[in-house]
Amino acid sequence: MVENRPWLNFLAHAVLIAGVLAVAFPLYVTFVASTLSFKEIMQVPMPLLPGSHLVENYSQVLSGGTTTGSKAAVSHMLVNSLVMALAIPLGKITISIIASFAIVYFRFPLRMFFFWMIFVTLMLPVEVRIIPTLQVITDLKMNNTYAGLTIPLIASATATFLFRQFFMTVPDELAEAARVDGAGPMRFFWDVLMPLSKTTMAALFVIQFIYGWNQYLWPLLVATDESMYTTVIGIKRMIVGSDAANEWNLIMATAILAMLPPALVVVLMQKWFVKGLVETEK
Amino acid sequence: MAAVSFRDVRKSYTPELQVIHGVSMEIKDGEFIVILGPSGCGKSTLLRMVAGLETVTAGEIAIGDRVVNNLEPKDRDIAMVFQNYALYPHMSVFDNMSYGLRIRGLSSSEISERVNRAAEILELKKFLDRRPRALSGGQRQRVAMGRAIVREPQVFLFDEPLSNLDAKLRVQMRAELQALHRRLGTTSLFVTHDQVEAMTLAQRMIVMNAGRAEQIGAPLEIYARPATTFVAGFIGSPPMNLIPRDGKLLGIRPEHLEPCAASDAMLTIDVDLIEPLGADILVYGHIGDRDSARVAARLPADAKVQAGKLAVRYAPGNVHWFDQASGRRID
Amino acid sequence: MEKRVVFRSAWLPYVLVAPQIVITILFFFWPAVQAVWFSFQLQDAFGLKTQFVGLQNFTALFKDGNYLESFKVTALFSVLVAFSGLAVSLLFATMADRVVRGALAYKTLLIWPYAVAPAIAGVLWAFLFAPSIGIVTYVLKGMGVDWNWIIKGDQAMLLVVIASVWKQISYNFLFFFAGLQSIPKSLIEAAAIDGAGPLRRFWTIVFPLLSPTTFFLLVVNIVYAFFDTFGVIDATTQGGPGQATNILVYKVYHDGVKAADLGGSSAQSVILMVIVIALTVVQFRFVERRVQY
Numbered sequence: 003m004v005e006n007r008p009w010l011n012f013l014a015h016a017v018l019i020a021g022v023l024a025v026a027f028p029l030y031v032t033f034v035a036s037t038l039s040f041k042e043i044m045q046v047p048m049p050l051l052p053g054s055h056l057v058e059n060y061s062q063v064l065s066g067g068t069t070t071g072s073k074a075a076v077s078h079m080l081v082n083s084l085v086m087a088l089a090i091p092l093g094k095i096t097i098s099i100i101a102s103f104a105i106v107y108f109r110f111p112l113r114m115f116f117f118w119m120i121f122v123t124l125m126l127p128v129e130v131r132i133i134p135t136l137q138v139i140t141d142l143k144m145n146n147t148y149a150g151l152t153i154p155l156i157a158s159a160t161a162t163f164l165f166r167q168f169f170m171t172v173p174d175e176l177a178e179a180a181r182v183d184g185a186g187p188m189r190f191f192w193d194v195l196m197p198l199s200k201t202t203m204a205a206l207f208v209i210q211f212i213y214g215w216n217q218y219l220w221p222l223l224v225a226t227d228e229s230m231y232t233t234v235i236g237i238k239r240m241i242v243g244s245d246a247a248n249e250w251n252l253i254m255a256t257a258i259l260a261m262l263p264p265a266l267v268v269v270l271m272q273k274w275f276v277k278g279l280v281e282t283e284k
Numbered sequence: 285m286a287a288v289s290f291r292d293v294r295k296s297y298t299p300e301l302q303v304i305h306g307v308s309m310e311i312k313d314g315e316f317i318v319i320l321g322p323s324g325c326g327k328s329t330l331l332r333m334v335a336g337l338e339t340v341t342a343g344e345i346a347i348g349d350r351v352v353n354n355l356e357p358k359d360r361d362i363a364m365v366f367q368n369y370a371l372y373p374h375m376s377v378f379d380n381m382s383y384g385l386r387i388r389g390l391s392s393s394e395i396s397e398r399v400n401r402a403a404e405i406l407e408l409k410k411f412l413d414r415r416p417r418a419l420s421g422g423q424r425q426r427v428a429m430g431r432a433i434v435r436e437p438q439v440f441l442f443d444e445p446l447s448n449l450d451a452k453l454r455v456q457m458r459a460e461l462q463a464l465h466r467r468l469g470t471t472s473l474f475v476t477h478d479q480v481e482a483m484t485l486a487q488r489m490i491v492m493n494a495g496r497a498e499q500i501g502a503p504l505e506i507y508a509r510p511a512t513t514f515v516a517g518f519i520g521s522p523p524m525n526l527i528p529r530d531g532k533l534l535g536i537r538p539e540h541l542e543p544c545a546a547s548d549a550m551l552t553i554d555v556d557l558i559e560p561l562g563a564d565i566l567v568y569g570h571i572g573d574r575d576s577a578r579v580a581a582r583l584p585a586d587a588k589v590q591a592g593k594l595a596v597r598y599a600p601g602n603v604h605w606f607d608q609a610s611g612r613r614i615d
Numbered sequence: 616m617e618k619r620v621v622f623r624s625a626w627l628p629y630v631l632v633a634p635q636i637v638i639t640i641l642f643f644f645w646p647a648v649q650a651v652w653f654s655f656q657l658q659d660a661f662g663l664k665t666q667f668v669g670l671q672n673f674t675a676l677f678k679d680g681n682y683l684e685s686f687k688v689t690a691l692f693s694v695l696v697a698f699s700g701l702a703v704s705l706l707f708a709t710m711a712d713r714v715v716r717g718a719l720a721y722k723t724l725l726i727w728p729y730a731v732a733p734a735i736a737g738v739l740w741a742f743l744f745a746p747s748i749g750i751v752t753y754v755l756k757g758m759g760v761d762w763n764w765i766i767k768g769d770q771a772m773l774l775v776v777i778a779s780v781w782k783q784i785s786y787n788f789l790f791f792f793a794g795l796q797s798i799p800k801s802l803i804e805a806a807a808i809d810g811a812g813p814l815r816r817f818w819t820i821v822f823p824l825l826s827p828t829t830f831f832l833l834v835v836n837i838v839y840a841f842f843d844t845f846g847v848i849d850a851t852t853q854g855g856p857g858q859a860t861n862i863l864v865y866k867v868y869h870d871g872v873k874a875a876d877l878g879g880s881s882a883q884s885v886i887l888m889v890i891v892i893a894l895t896v897v898q899f900r901f902v903e904r905r906v907q908y
Contacts, residue, residue, distance in 0.1 A: 010813060014710040015717070021707045022724040025784060028739040031750060035742065047753040097634040104631035109620050116632050123643045125895050129842050129864045130887040133871045133880060134646035134653065154642035157635055170618070175370035177621040178337050183384035183431075184358035187622040193383070197374040216732035218846035223872065234732045238850050241738070250742055257735050264730035269723060279729075279789060337619075 029261075036060070036255035043251045059255040068252045071240035074228040076256050079236040080263075082225070083215050085148050086232060087263070090217075091210030093156035095203055102165035103191055107177065124159045128220055136223050146227040155220060161206055164281055168202045169195070205278030208271045212264045233260040285470055286348035286361075286438040287313045288334065293343035295329055295495075303329055305495045306343065311473070311488075316465050318474045320482040321492035322518065327475045328443055330492070334473060335364050335441050347438055358387075363432035364441040368448060369424050371416040371431075377403075378412040381430045395434075402433040405464070422453045429461075433468070442474040446481060458484055479519050483507070491515050509604075510535075513611040516604065522566065522580035526606070527551070532614065535604035538566070541581040541596040549595035553579050558589055565589060647888065653881035672882035681858055682866070682883070689862040692776065693840035700780040700836055701829065704787030709817065711788075712795040722792065729785040733778075734846030740778040741851040764852070768859030771852045775860050778851065779844045787832050794828035795821065834898045841890065863887060 031050075035043055038053040063076040104110075105117055128135065135154065144150030172195065180190040221232045231239065237260060240253045268275050288311040295304035304326045311317050319327040332338040334345055336357035344351050352360045363384075371380050378399055385395045403409045406426040416424055425445060432440055446454045458481060465472060476482055482489050483503045491498045491506065491514075499511040510516035516524040516535050525541075527534045541551070555569040567581045567589055581596055583589060605614040657668045676682045711721050728736070743751045746763040755762045764770040798821060806816045822829075845864050848854060854861035854869060861869075867887060871880030 007813070011714065014713045017710045018707060018714065018717075018721045021703075021710075022721060025725060025728060025781065028736075028743055028781070031743060032739055044748060046748055047750050048748065050750070097638070100631040101635040104628035106618055107622050108624065108628035110625075110628045113628070116636055119639055119644070120635060123639055125888065125892045126643045126647050127842050127891060129845065129867065130884045130891060131643070131646040131650050132868060132884070133877060134649035135642055136872075137649070138642060138646055153638060157638040157643060162635065173368060173370060174619050174621065175366040175368055176372065177618075178335075178357075179364070179366060179370035179372075179431075180383075181337065181621060182335060182357045182362070182364045184387040185383075187624060187627060189387065190622075194372055194374075212730055216730075216735075216846075218732060218734045218849070219868070222849070234734050234846070237738055238734055241850070250745075250748070253738065254742065257738055260735055261731050264732075265727045268727055268730040272723060272726070275726075275729075276789060279786065280793060337621075 032254045032257050032261075035251055036258050038251050040249055040251055055251065059251050060259070063252050063256045063259070067236070068240045068249045070247065070249055071242040071253075072228070072231070072236060074231050074236060074239070076233060076236060076259060078229065079231050079233040080259060082148075082151075082230060083232040083234070083260070084263070086151055086217055086221070087211045087215035089148065089152040090155050090214030091207045093152060094158045094161050094210050095206055097156060098158050098161035099165050099196075099199065099203070100191075102162050102169060103195065105162075106166055106169040107187065120157075120159050120162050122159075123157055128154075132219075132223065139224055145224055146230045150224045151217075151221055151230070151232075152214075155214070155217065161210070164202060164206060165199065167281075168199060172198060201274075201277070202281075204271075205274045205281060207278075208267055208274045209278035211267055215264045236260075285313050287311055287346075288439060288471060288473070289344070289346040290330075291344040291346070293330070293333065293340060293345055295326070295333060295338065295341045302341075303495050304333075304341075307490070307492075307497045308343075309490060309497065309500055311471060314469045314471055316472045316474065316485060316487045318476060318482040318486035318489040319492060320476060320479060320486075320489050320518075323477055325492040326495040327477075327490075327492050331441050331443055331473055331475045334360075334439070335362055336360050361438040362441055363435040363437040363439075364443065365428045365432050365445045367444040369416075369428040369445075371424060371427055373416055376413050376415060377408060377419070377427050377430075380416065380427055381434050384431065384435050398434045398436070399430070402430040405433065405467070406430050421449055422457065425449060425453075425457060429464070433464075438471065440470050440472040442472065444476055445474075447476070447478070454481075461485060479521070483519075491518060493518075509613070511613050513606045516606070522568075522582075524604070525577070525579045527571065527577045527579065528608065531608060533606040533608050533611075535606055536598050536602060538580040538582040540598050540602040541579075541583075542598070543583060543587055543589070544595050544597040546593075546595045548597055550597040551579065551595075553581065553594045553596060555589060555591050555594050558591070560585070567594065569594065650881045650884040650888070653877050654885045656878050656881075658877045668878070672878045673886075676879065676882055676886070681861075684858050685861050685863055685866045688772075688858065688860065689841065692772065692844075692860070692862055693837050695772075695776045696779045696783070696840040696844070697833055697836035699776065700783045700787055701832055703780065704784050704832075705791050705825075705829075707784070708788050708791035708795055709821075711792055722788075725788050726785040728782050731782055732846060733782055733844055734850040736778045736782040737775070737847040737850035740774060740781065744774050764856075766856050768856055771856055771859050775844070775847050775852060778847045779840065782847075783836060783839055787836070790828055790832055791825070794825050798824050831898075834894060838891075838894055838898075841887075841894075863890075 034050060034052050035048065036059055037056040038049065039055045042049055042053055065075050065077065067073040067075060101120065105113060139145055139150050139154070176194060177190055180194055185193060216234060217232065218234055221235050225231055225235060233256065237253060237256050240256065241248050290307050290309045292306045292308050293304060294302065294306050296302040307330060319330060321327045329338055333340050336352065336355060340353045345353060347360060347362070372383065375383065381399045381402060382395045385398065399412070400409070403412060406429060408423070408426055408430055411419060411423060416427065419427065428445065446457050449457060462485060474485060486503050488500065488502050489506065490500050493514045499506055499515045506515060507519055510519065510524070513526055513533060513535070516526065520537055522538050524535045524537050527536070551571055553567065553569040553571060555567055557568040559566040562585065564585050565583045565587055567583055568578065570576050570578050606612060607614055654672055655667055655669060656665045657671065658665045707725060711718050714721070743749050744762065744764060746752060746765055752762045762770060764774045802820055802824070803816060806820045811819065841862070842864055844862070845868065848860055848862060848865045852860040854865045863883065864887065867880055867883045870876045870883065
């Protein structure tokens with residue numbers, strides 16, 4: 003900074019530390035709660051140091067959910083969440099990269115029409131078309147299937163735009179050189195474009211992993227069967243009544259399990275995460 | 285190797301926007317041809333039409349005895365070196381050079397033999413495992429050439445391949461290109477806007493302007509007898525002086541002017557800029573009033589010049605005449 | 616900006632766009648058209664008969680006190696979420712931009728809530744604020760605050776705002792931080808030489824230069840408050856108590872899925888669609904302008 007004012011630096015650190023603590027506080031309490039027994043957590047105030055029931059609580063939810071609320075095993079929910087968190091980014095990346103490849107590297111009738119069609123999906127979030135979309139799912143017998151949970155969510159204007167934007171920065175001469183070298187369109191796509199898009203794909207994957215893992219409204223509508231619950235939905239199903247009736251220690255253990263994978267992805271793949279966030283919003 | 289023919293080749297993007305207005309030329313097998321012109325004159329378009337990267341609107345392009353108008357680039361048996369090299373950034377030098385051969389399904393022993401031979405010629409042996417990013421500009425340029433050489437094509441196409449290099453490297457690469465052509469003898473088309481490159485490399489050159497071939501011929505022949513005022517002005521540095529005289533244009537090259545006594549003056553230059561270059565001196569000024577033609581003269585290094593009037597003369601044999609309206613040479 | 620035409624094929628491009636287009640038509644356009652169609656219809660209680668009623672669903676909505684109330688709630692909610700979220704994040708980002716050491720560590724420690732699902736954010740905060748056993752409730756009671764969001768509307772609103780802002784801080788922080796880092800240091804130094812102190816520099820130099828980022832985030836946060844907070848609401852207040860946190864998106868869901876009012880819910884959907892379109896247009900107008908910078 004321009005001038006050296008120690009008290010300002012001190013203030014900055016103080017504000018940031020306070021911020022970090024405030025942001026982390028709910029997480030800490032959640033973790034503590036997940037290590038307590040039901041009895042301990044019902045005390046007012048609850049203990050603020052971890053208890054001794056960590057293993058017990060986590061193995062309980064992983065194998066059998068709660069006793070008063072949903073009894074579905076969280077381990078199965080984690081699998082469902084993982085399916086969504088992997089299928090959505092992979093599906094999105096696949097269909098978006100080939101669609102942008104077509105739109106950028108070919109001239110064909112209806113090209114701009116398709117482009118605008120994809121663009122308009124930005125204006126049609128699930129929330130504004132709940133009932134009819136659910137109707138389509140029912141007509142296609144996709145309720146309570148992985149296909150129903152994931153396929154409707156993989157169409158993506160942002161991913162298509164992102165790849166289009168990246169392709170526009172690839173020099174035309176590269177495609178021409180490939181053509182002179184004898185590569186057809188798909189060969190160019192596999193041998194040149196795909197390897198060059200690796201960083202874009204990685205960034206997109208991280209963002210979409212989180213998006214897929216954290217889906218709420220859609221699985222709420224489509225996954226009505228216990229065996230199809232995702233972790234996020236599972237937590238909601240464990241909350242059954244007024245606050246004292248809930249097994250908060252088990253709910254909080256499930257919450258930790260639900261937060262852990264995406265949080266790890268954000269922190270460990272921070273570089274891709276930041277790139278993905280910033281670029282998808284351009 | 286093969287001959288290349290342009291037969292009244294035309295290109296237009298829309299009916300109104302014609303960019304090549306009928307170019308015809310026969311290129312002999314093994315010839316090194318430079319296509320020279322200012323930016324936007326259509327020289328790259330012409331080259332890209334040979335490559336098959338642009339369609340031919342009318343006329344014919346033939347390589348050998350095949351008309352290639354409707355052939356895909358890969359079926360034309362050409363190789364191209366791009367201005368920005370267009371190396372695949374994620375592939376090693378070896379993979380860059382061998383990519384086209386792998387697509388054509390050559391055996392791996394044949395591929396490595398060809399790549400190694402080209403790498404030998406271009407002194408790239410040490411760099412075969414590197415990525416283009418880890419190479420200098422000159423090395424990348426060699427890889428781009430290597431990629432063309434390994435294909436052993438009928439025709440090499442060069443699209444301003446030296447323009448991204450610094451001045452010193454450009455001179456060196458020019459020499460290497462000449463040596464390479466002597467060695468391989470492949471028919472080559474080389475596009476550039478740099479007249480020095482054109483003069484030094486070309487066996488024959490096409491000077492293009494606004495989509496037309498203004499003149500086709502050997503470099504020195506074009507220098508000595510420019511067909512139009514455009515060619516006269518484009519080739520030579522400083523360009524040929526063009527002075528209105530008797531309803532025509534008198535052309536005289538700067539180096540053909542020599543200082544003389546005021547009484548012998550054929551032209552009197554009102555000098556306003558003197559550039560001593562060491563080997564010689566460039567003198568600029570105008571004749572008569574300020575609005576009249578500007579003139580440049582190239583004088584020997586020991587000439588005594590100062591701002592003000594300078595009397596010069598020229599040998600009548602060095603004069604060129606052009607029609608003022610059409611710009612064409614009058615013989 | 617367009618590419619030079621490089622590849623030609625009569626069928627390949629169609630095959631390549633097909634998956635995206637099929638999914639788009641099947642799950643986006645067809646349902647959206649249906650929503651518009653349903654919004655002009657009335658269904659009887661058993662879903663057996665439908666009849667075309669024109670704009671009746673819409674006029675009924677705008678006469679419905681609950682719906683108008685939901686509009687007000689949504690407006691209040693999104694303003695609170697957007698402004699408090701931006702203010703807090705800007706404060707953190709400014710401080711992180713200032714510190715020389717540890718900026719990366721602070722960044723890492725501030726961005727992880729992005730990974731938390733809105734519904735889980737809701738559950739976490741609902742637990743902290745639980746009327747009988749919540750630890751924050753305990754502290755508040757000690758301070759003499761009578762806290763019970765289950766029956767008090769304004770407290771319920773505060774809860775969902777806190778949970779929503781908490782989750783969104785990381786996103787806002789990242790964009791503000793990137794925006795601050797891209798302001799040339801020479802400008803700040805010039806202002807310092809001109810005699811402007813830190814606070815003055817912030818308001819006269821930094822904040823105006825940051826305005827494109829701020830405006831962009833404002834739109835994003837409003838969209839977030841409108842749509843993505845569904846999980847927060849559903850996991851905590853479920854729109855209650857009364858209508859206190861019944862934002863438009865939650866009401867659409869509730870009326871359509873829980874109350875099975877097809878026409879009314881569809882009409883609400885159509886209104887929401889208009890709002891999204893307006894927000895998207897604003898956002899893209901802005902992006903266009905930003906490109907010209």
